Amino acid sequence: MDANRSTPTLTDLRAAQERIAPYVHRTPVMTSRTLDVLAGTHLLFKCENLQRSGAFKARGAVNAVMQLTDEEAAHGVVAHSSGNHAGALALAASLRGIPSYLVMPLDAPRAKVDAVRNYGGAVVSCEPTLAARQEGLEAVRAETGAHEVHPYDDPDVIAGAGTAVLELLDEHPGIRLVIAPVSGGGLLSGTAIAVHGIDPACVVWGAEPSGADDAARSLTAGRLLGNESTATIADGLLAELSPRTFAILSEHLAGIVTVDDSEIVDAMSLLFGRVKLVVEASGAAGLAGLLALARTEACRATAPPPAPLPEQVGVILSGGNLDLDQLPF
Amino acid sequence: MDANRSTPTLTDLRAAQERIAPYVHRTPVMTSRTLDVLAGTHLLFKCENLQRSGAFKARGAVNAVMQLTDEEAAHGVVAHSSGNHAGALALAASLRGIPSYLVMPLDAPRAKVDAVRNYGGAVVSCEPTLAARQEGLEAVRAETGAHEVHPYDDPDVIAGAGTAVLELLDEHPGIRLVIAPVSGGGLLSGTAIAVHGIDPACVVWGAEPSGADDAARSLTAGRLLGNESTATIADGLLAELSPRTFAILSEHLAGIVTVDDSEIVDAMSLLFGRVKLVVEASGAAGLAGLLALARTEACRATAPPPAPLPEQVGVILSGGNLDLDQLPF
Numbered sequence: 001m002d003a004n005r006s007t008p009t010l011t012d013l014r015a016a017q018e019r020i021a022p023y024v025h026r027t028p029v030m031t032s033r034t035l036d037v038l039a040g041t042h043l044l045f046k047c048e049n050l051q052r053s054g055a056f057k058a059r060g061a062v063n064a065v066m067q068l069t070d071e072e073a074a075h076g077v078v079a080h081s082s083g084n085h086a087g088a089l090a091l092a093a094s095l096r097g098i099p100s101y102l103v104m105p106l107d108a109p110r111a112k113v114d115a116v117r118n119y120g121g122a123v124v125s126c127e128p129t130l131a132a133r134q135e136g137l138e139a140v141r142a143e144t145g146a147h148e149v150h151p152y153d154d155p156d157v158i159a160g161a162g163t164a165v166l167e168l169l170d171e172h173p174g175i176r177l178v179i180a181p182v183s184g185g186g187l188l189s190g191t192a193i194a195v196h197g198i199d200p201a202c203v204v205w206g207a208e209p210s211g212a213d214d215a216a217r218s219l220t221a222g223r224l225l226g227n228e229s230t231a232t233i234a235d236g237l238l239a240e241l242s243p244r245t246f247a248i249l250s251e252h253l254a255g256i257v258t259v260d261d262s263e264i265v266d267a268m269s270l271l272f273g274r275v276k277l278v279v280e281a282s283g284a285a286g287l288a289g290l291l292a293l294a295r296t297e298a299c300r301a302t303a304p305p306p307a308p309l310p311e312q313v314g315v316i317l318s319g320g321n322l323d324l325d326q327l328p329f
Numbered sequence: 330m331d332a333n334r335s336t337p338t339l340t341d342l343r344a345a346q347e348r349i350a351p352y353v354h355r356t357p358v359m360t361s362r363t364l365d366v367l368a369g370t371h372l373l374f375k376c377e378n379l380q381r382s383g384a385f386k387a388r389g390a391v392n393a394v395m396q397l398t399d400e401e402a403a404h405g406v407v408a409h410s411s412g413n414h415a416g417a418l419a420l421a422a423s424l425r426g427i428p429s430y431l432v433m434p435l436d437a438p439r440a441k442v443d444a445v446r447n448y449g450g451a452v453v454s455c456e457p458t459l460a461a462r463q464e465g466l467e468a469v470r471a472e473t474g475a476h477e478v479h480p481y482d483d484p485d486v487i488a489g490a491g492t493a494v495l496e497l498l499d500e501h502p503g504i505r506l507v508i509a510p511v512s513g514g515g516l517l518s519g520t521a522i523a524v525h526g527i528d529p530a531c532v533v534w535g536a537e538p539s540g541a542d543d544a545a546r547s548l549t550a551g552r553l554l555g556n557e558s559t560a561t562i563a564d565g566l567l568a569e570l571s572p573r574t575f576a577i578l579s580e581h582l583a584g585i586v587t588v589d590d591s592e593i594v595d596a597m598s599l600l601f602g603r604v605k606l607v608v609e610a611s612g613a614a615g616l617a618g619l620l621a622l623a624r625t626e627a628c629r630a631t632a633p634p635p636a637p638l639p640e641q642v643g644v645i646l647s648g649g650n651l652d653l654d655q656l657p658f
Contacts, residue, residue: 028357050359050604054605118363272653273607273653275379276607276608277605277606277607278601278605278607279605324656327656329654
């Protein structure tokens with residue numbers, strides 16, 4: 001697509017779906033009767049924890065990298081990322097046969113650093129601050145001439161991310177509510193564009209940790225707000241919305257529900273114990289949010305929770321990369 | 330099928346497949362490029378950890394319970410089991426609308442006891458000895474008139490267990506080696522009958538913990554041997570072959586490879602970390618065995634390991650029920 005156009009459309013998403021199909025998994029959709037009873041509705045889990053590189057991020061990274069001109073691609077790609085975008089970009093670069101440089105903070109989960117190395121990416125460590133990450137990225141770019149692929153503020157990355165829910169709705173057209181975690185808003189933006197392109201009546205919710213709730217506060221305020229500090233087990237949900245993703249979410253979202261770490265850990269535990277899936281904290285936030293919406297009264301959300309919930313609900317499990325010796329149970 | 334006939338055939342397995350289809354999942358088949366590199370071949374994981382009740386056992390229990398006459402079913406069903414057969418039988422009984430009684434040792438994993446209660450089964454606790462379990466079962470039978478469904482020494486249970494690999498080979502006819510864990514031998518017997526019914530040239534291996542290796546010793550000796558004691562993390566692989574399963578395995582098996590607990594834990598860790606699947610120790614024994622076979626020289630097996638391994642290998646991941654606070658990593 002035209003990289004200058006700020007917002008991808010359903011047509012761009014369908015093109016992305018076709019473009020990335022040879023390189024990524026069509027992930028399975030799982031269900032659990034136990035969780036249906038708990039939620040009071042039928043949940044359809046889109047298992048992006050089972051995606052290549054262990055997260056939905058492979059979709060956006062592959063979609064972006066495969067569209068680079070040979071000239072753009074020649075010197076490789078670079079990004080700063082604490083996690084899943086790094087592994088995904090390293091995978092995408094290896095598929096295209098170009099180098100990748102990933103600026104990662106020293107406190108990034110080992111599993112996520114290992115994933116980058118596993119795909120042949122070069123890890124550049126830095127202090128865990130946004131300034132240090134940006135500085136590291138600029139240094140790599142100056143030295144190598146690598147092309148930056150942003151983890152979410154990029155229409156091609158957003159279009160790729162939206163292909164997960166395209167698959168889900170193609171298989172389960174009866175879904176009337178979809179919920180996904182929100183960090184920088186790339187996944188949720190792509191999801192919202194896909195859902196409303198297919199069915200404007202299907203509502204889209206975001207789930208956000210209360211310890212990094214810039215998106216919920218921004219939507220409520222009607223303007224972009226940042227996080228003064230962040231504190232959450234969901235290490236993949238620390239980023240902030242960009243003007244682009246804020247605009248998309250403002251147009252499409254029914255609301256954002258915020259969840260505490262204890263609710264995220266409960267959701268992880270249910271996914272491990274009942275669905276037998278390894279899902280990282282960030283990846284379980286969507287289920288945590290849905291269970292909060294199901295409790296209606298107790299839930300903290302930017303809009304009234306839908307009551308009753310629709311009969312079929314799609315939940316995006318966004319990733320599964322975590323250190324096994326750091327499990328919260 | 331005729332319950333007096335001792336060994337089910339492929340025809341019985343196909344009938345079981347049709348009979349249980351409305352009640353059990355057709356489980357997904359997963360792959361992992363990282364594990365393929367480790368094994369030196371392409372592995373196709375049949376995910377029975379994602380089966381209803383969390384284990385392949387649902388297949389055999391449903392196949393047996395659905396064939397009971399109304400008279401046999403009237404007073405419910407009973408079994409003694411430390412684990413997955415208990416949950417599966419409770420599920421099967423609930424599907425038929427009859428009571429179930431499960432005699433379970435006091436040291437059974439909580440997750441497995443909870444599964445029984447979750448399906449409405451009555452748990453009868455007993456000391457963790459075979460004598461106490463048998464005694465408990467007889468007491469329930471005397472009191473209730475319940476029909477016993479044996480966890481593996483039953484042709485209908487074996488036929489049900491064999492349907493997992495039927496699905497796998499229907500989807501991946503290029504598989505030339507299948508490996509599954511062995512305990513009482515029900516899963517492995519059903520698997521061997523299915524595989525050789527479809528393709529006599531496809532070889533079938535069993536994987537057994539070295540701390541409960543009655544099957545490997547029995548095959549080597551050419552006669553049924555028991556375990557004097559058992560010591561393994563694989564709490565679902567403690568049972569011993571019956572004359573029926575010994576006969577089936579003696580006829581069909583290429584060999585049994587024995588694995589230590591450390592190899593089983595390594596396999597679990599790979600499945601959690603790389604394939605993002607929750608698999609219990611017993612369920613991971615097949616992968617542990619295959620990785621041992623891949624190392625050829627170092628492996629302890631009842632026959633020479635196939636070298637090289639065929640290009641496509643099926644691995645049955647038999648179950649995923651474990652206590653999250655007891656994870657070995």
